[in-house]
Amino acid sequence: MSNTRTVIVDGETFEVTIEGDGPTYQVEVGGRTFEVEVPNAGPAPKRRAGGGGKKKRSGTVSANIPGKVVTVEVTEGQHVEEGQVILILEAMKMQNEIQAPVTGTVTSVQCEEGEAIEANVPLVVIEPDPTEDDEA
Numbered sequence: 199m200s201n202t203r204t205v206i207v208d209g210e211t212f213e214v215t216i217e218g219d220g221p222t223y224q225v226e227v228g229g230r231t232f233e234v235e236v237p238n239a240g241p242a243p244k245r246r247a248g249g250g251g252k253k254k255r256s257g258t259v260s261a262n263i264p265g266k267v268v269t270v271e272v273t274e275g276q277h278v279e280e281g282q283v284i285l286i287l288e289a290m291k292m293q294n295e296i297q298a299p300v301t302g303t304v305t306s307v308q309c310e311e312g313e314a315i316e317a318n319v320p321l322v323v324i325e326p327d328p329t330e331d332d333e334a
Contacts, residue, residue: 257300257324260317265289267313272322276304284322285309302326 215226268286278298306323
């Protein structure tokens with residue numbers, strides 16, 4: 199794996215290409231290659247890839263900007279699927295479909311049609327369905 203970095207050595211800035219996984223690296227500076235050893239260095243930390251793996255997500259739905267609730271599409275006790283439209287919010291003269299972030303049961307609806315809401319205030323709370331990971 200190759201990595202390009204900017205480093206400063208004795209006040210001078212260099213663009214370097216680093217290859218290796220520790221404790222020995224090949225570093226290219228200005229067309230010249232040097233072998234650099236870093237004692238007690240483990241492998242480089244793995245970069246986290248976005249979107250991979252299961253994450254525990256919150257079932258609390260809130261708006262990130264103030265607006266007005268146009269319609270509420272769910273009721274307490276209703277089962278919803280991830281991605282299902284649960285309410286429509288008007289903000290900045292646009293109607294936005296707000297979707298369920300998780301599959302589960304609606305435990306609380308804390309807004310009603312026509313209500314003006316503030317940003318980051320819980321509007322709907324969904325109790326996520328148990329997953330196989332939770333049961334293990």
